[in-house]
Amino acid sequence: MKPETLAVHAGADIDHETAAVSPPIHLSTTFEHPADVGELKGYLYGRYGNPTQDRLESALAALEGGALARVFASGMAAANALLQNLPAGGHVLMADDCYFSVRRLAQAWFPRWGLTLDLVDMTDAAAVRAAMRPNTCCLWVETPSNPLLKLSAVAPLAQIARAAGALLVVDATFATPLLLTPLALGADVVMHSTTKYLGGHSDVSGGALVFAREDALAQAVGEIRTLQGAIASPFASWLVLRGLRTLAPRLDWHQRNAMAVAHFLAAHPRVSAVHYPGLASHPQHALVGSEMRGPGGMLSFEVAGTRADAIAVAARLKLFVNATSLGGYESLVEHRQSSEGAGSPTPETLLRLSVGLEHADDLIADLDQALAG
């Protein structure tokens, strides 16, 4: 089945009690069980699982072509559950421009977990090969990356990881399962912040891990979620599932608008660089159409001038809301270095856009007046 069809139908079995087409939300935190709990089948307690969470997990596993999915209270909870299950003494390679909170988590907590970290340019397979050590246990890749929209080729990284007996984890939040399916390219685990495109309406936090195999790691990640309590609530699961149902047409429109905005910016004299994988000038443009099925709705650009000039452009925008996050129906702009804070490697004149579902002409007119000001 095509991913667009799975996005609508996976995990959407008709409720067997009421025949409701839209899935019910069971808010109960406890479920009646046999007096002998040893014979338990089904649900027991809210922190262990709930039916709506199960629906979302089966939908995401189907879309990613994985053996099983685990969903969480946030993308960071998902990332943390995976990283905390890496073996003490291990060495981890992360993309040098991966999501800043993942990087901060690794830098601050790996020493306590007995892990070591190196940051590497994951778009450069030779650099990755050179950075491998005998105890490298995990490659953590993010593609497209945030905020420079670099694309890493998953298949060659999977080969490097497999040869070393290391895990390949891909944070594919910007791509969604409709544009990239890393497990089919050899990755072991896919991560998503479902807060973004999957939720799609800037009104729910969530995260997901999808596993290629139902193995000891998948088991341990499920167990640590139960013990640490970072589950997806029934309502959060329901909102992400509802967002998923319209993901394909939303993404189509996001991409169309992003392409129009990218072309406009690329031709603008007050713009010194545009980072968008849909442009032929993008260094990894060839991966769109080979590994990726589209360039997505995120882009960033650099304002010709100073940090203050870039912030002034953002401030003059009227339709693009100055806010962090991405993947919702509304267009957002962010001076990314300010939001990443001290130590950010992001260029000081860079603005990141989450291109929303408005009409492209209105978005371009807004950018035009902001850049002219």
Ligand SMILES: *Cc1c(COP(=O)(O)O)cnc(C)c1O
């Ligand atoms: C937002 C984001 C995360 C973190 O997810 P939360 O839901 O905010 O915890 C991780 N990776 C990427 C690429 C993101 O955009």
